[in-house]
Amino acid sequence: MSGNKIWSKEEVFDREQFRAVQLERLKKTVKRVYEKVPHYKEKFQEVGIEPGDINTLEDIQKLPFTVKTDFRDNYPFGLFASEKKDIVRFHASSGTTGKPTVVGYTRKDMETWSELIARIVTMAGVTEEDTAQISFGYGLFTGAFGLHHGLERVGASVIPMSSGNTKKQIMIMKDFGTTALISTPSYALHMAEIAKEMGIDPKNDLGLKWGLFGGEGSTEAMRNELNERWGIFSTENYGMSELMGPGVAGECKALKGMHINEDHFIPEIIDPNTGKVLGEGEVGELVITTVSKEALPIIRYRTKDITSLHYEKCDCGRTTVRMSKIQGRSDDMLILGGVNVFPSQIEEVLLNTEGIGPHYQIKVFKKGYLDKIQVDVELIDDSLVDSFSKLESLSQKIRNKLRTVLGIDSKVNLVEPRSLARFEGKAKRVIDMREGK
Numbered sequence: 001m002s003g004n005k006i007w008s009k010e011e012v013f014d015r016e017q018f019r020a021v022q023l024e025r026l027k028k029t030v031k032r033v034y035e036k037v038p039h040y041k042e043k044f045q046e047v048g049i050e051p052g053d054i055n056t057l058e059d060i061q062k063l064p065f066t067v068k069t070d071f072r073d074n075y076p077f078g079l080f081a082s083e084k085k086d087i088v089r090f091h092a093s094s095g096t097t098g099k100p101t102v103v104g105y106t107r108k109d110m111e112t113w114s115e116l117i118a119r120i121v122t123m124a125g126v127t128e129e130d131t132a133q134i135s136f137g138y139g140l141f142t143g144a145f146g147l148h149h150g151l152e153r154v155g156a157s158v159i160p161m162s163s164g165n166t167k168k169q170i171m172i173m174k175d176f177g178t179t180a181l182i183s184t185p186s187y188a189l190h191m192a193e194i195a196k197e198m199g200i201d202p203k204n205d206l207g208l209k210w211g212l213f214g215g216e217g218s219t220e221a222m223r224n225e226l227n228e229r230w231g232i233f234s235t236e237n238y239g240m241s242e243l244m245g246p247g248v249a250g251e252c253k254a255l256k257g258m259h260i261n262e263d264h265f266i267p268e269i270i271d272p273n274t275g276k277v278l279g280e281g282e283v284g285e286l287v288i289t290t291v292s293k294e295a296l297p298i299i300r301y302r303t304k305d306i307t308s309l310h311y312e313k314c315d316c317g318r319t320t321v322r323m324s325k326i327q328g329r330s331d332d333m334l335i336l337g338g339v340n341v342f343p344s345q346i347e348e349v350l351l352n353t354e355g356i357g358p359h360y361q362i363k364v365f366k367k368g369y370l371d372k373i374q375v376d377v378e379l380i381d382d383s384l385v386d387s388f389s390k391l392e393s394l395s396q397k398i399r400n401k402l403r404t405v406l407g408i409d410s411k412v413n414l415v416e417p418r419s420l421a422r423f424e425g426k427a428k429r430v431i432d433m434r435e436g437k
């Protein structure tokens with residue numbers, strides 16, 4: 001792919017260079033957490049590991065996993081490896097109980113964060129010529145501030161719009177000449193709809209070129225829908241608060257998976273049930289070890305995100321390992337009468353069916369002892385609302401498609417256009433009403 005800028009030389013390292021830098025940084029990180037974070041020292045001692053036992057990259061497998069509840073148990077700063085005076089920024093995300101998961105950054109961490117975001121926005125096509133509208137919520141969420149610093153670093157003109165106030169978003173987009181939209185895919189969908197309502201055609205009346213979407217999953221079908229509605233080229237990027245925020249991985253224009261910044265994050269894929277490390281291309285839970293962070297280094301963090309890793313060189317010239325689109329989270333997976341269903345499988349079916357729009361909601365409940373699923377999906381316009389037989393045949397068609405893909409029966413409920421919830425941040429499309437959910 002000619003004409004595509006690559007932000008930093010590390011993105012084209014050969015495998016040996018990656019391995020060397022990863023090992024050196026891994027050793028340092030393990031030593032750092034052992035000395036500075038009592039939680040890790042204890043965990044390492046439980047399995048009889050000391051920093052000196054890490055001599056090859058494969059030795060990473062000797063280290064214990066870190067999980068979300070370790071944050072809760074060490075709330076708020078117990079996992080930090082830096083003193084409070086060296087922390088220049090906090091962020092937080094929702095935790096497993098009422099308390100948030102707190103993360104912190106030193107000045108050097110902030111520097112690294114901007115640099116990694118600069119790589120990601122560059123691979124997505126953004127340059128200093130662009131005007132980037134950040135429509136993630138500014139605040140404790142890592143999304144907005146994370147993207148912000150990296151976009152400034154590449155020289156883009158940043159509009160720190162935050163999420164919500166959608167009509168104003170569209171007005172600013174038009175008046176400021178926004179060329180890159182930074183948001184969740186679900187908010188981008190909602191914004192396109194509001195633009196239409198305002199009498200603005202997002203495709204022809206606005207100058208948007210790029211969509212940089214992240215913070216939640218979306219299917220290829222949703223990408224196509226967004227590209228079509230906005231007339232853009234969109235990429236997605238991935239991250240999570242505990243690891244840094246956005247900046248862990250991003251797609252380049254070749255769209256062959258998300259390049260992981262692997263000189264800073266060592267990825268592994270494990271079988272979520274057994275913890276066994278899986279090979280290239282095998283699908284399982286992503287586990288990440290951060291190897292350059294000062295304030296909050298994390299060892300073998302179980303992300304719960306389901307994906308696979310691919311090492312062959314990309315068409316864009318980058319050599320960093322790529323992770324495939326997240327299929328779902330192991331805790332989002334619905335188990336319906338013993339059958340595993342990812343919401344993304346349902347989304348793919350719905351978005352590839354004519355006559356219905358991209359807005360849907362999945363409800364799961366018990367009828368007697370049986371798990372039942374109901375999919376509410378909006379009609380694309382009002383034209384079918386009065387025709388019972390047409391509605392019936394459309395919902396039958398969707399039910400059949402879902403049965404083929406999921407292997408189970410579902411109830412399909414066609415609802416009027418604009419009757420389901422819209423989202424300004426991360427979408428919540430599944431409502432599980434079974435006991436204990």
Ligand code: DLL
Binds near residue numbers: 093240241
């Ligand atoms: O969502 C960080 C982020 C912000 C990434 C903006 C990209 C852009 P958390 O709020 O901690 O952090 O949520 C992390 O969101 O474990 C995934 O389940 C999900 N997620 C994030 N990006 C993607 C993506 C931010 N591209 C959780 N595809 C992660 C699928 C994603 N899921």
